[in-house]
Amino acid sequence: MGQYRNVLKETQALPLGYLSGLDNQVKKLRNLEASGEEFKTKNPQGPEEHIGMIRDLLRAHNINVEHFKTIGKEEITTSEFILNCEGVNFFNFLREAPKLNIPLNYISIKPASGFSKINATVRFIHVP
Numbered sequence: 001m002g003q004y005r006n007v008l009k010e011t012q013a014l015p016l017g018y019l020s021g022l023d024n025q026v027k028k029l030r031n032l033e034a035s036g037e038e039f040k041t042k043n044p045q046g047p048e049e050h051i052g053m054i055r056d057l058l059r060a061h062n063i064n065v066e067h068f069k070t071i072g073k074e075e076i077t078t079s080e081f082i083l084n085c086e087g088v089n090f091f092n093f094l095r096e097a098p099k100l101n102i103p104l105n106y107i108s109i110k111p112a113s114g115f116s117k118i119n120a121t122v123r124f125i126h127v128p
Helices: 002-010 016-035 047-060 087-100
Strands: 064-073 076-085 104-111 118-126
Touching: 047 064, 047 076, 047 087, 047 118, 076 087, 087 104, 087 118
Parallel strands: none
Antiparallel strands: 064 076, 076 118, 104 118
8 A cells, every 4th residue: 555655646747738638639539530531550652652762862862764664573563773873873872772661682783885884773672
């Protein structure tokens, strides 16, 4: 019994602002439920969104996409990018690619004519 008294003494009341915030959240959730709108959670992004994210990162590093294609096998899709760019830009892209959280499963790098640029092929796998 003494333990409960000590815990009760140490317990502090929640501020009214916090409680009113919770009350507002409950009202919003009830309104969503009443309107028939589903509770939405963030679903994993599909291949189209992944490809858009990859293209944005390529553009950010001033990398030209010479050719693009998707390869699909049932539920797993792979996107292939054939690139022509400066080597430094490509390696900066590779350094940031893990931030996309899209598995990179193939890389090929070859010197372009004149050796000032490279031709690179990268493939990303889009797992559901």
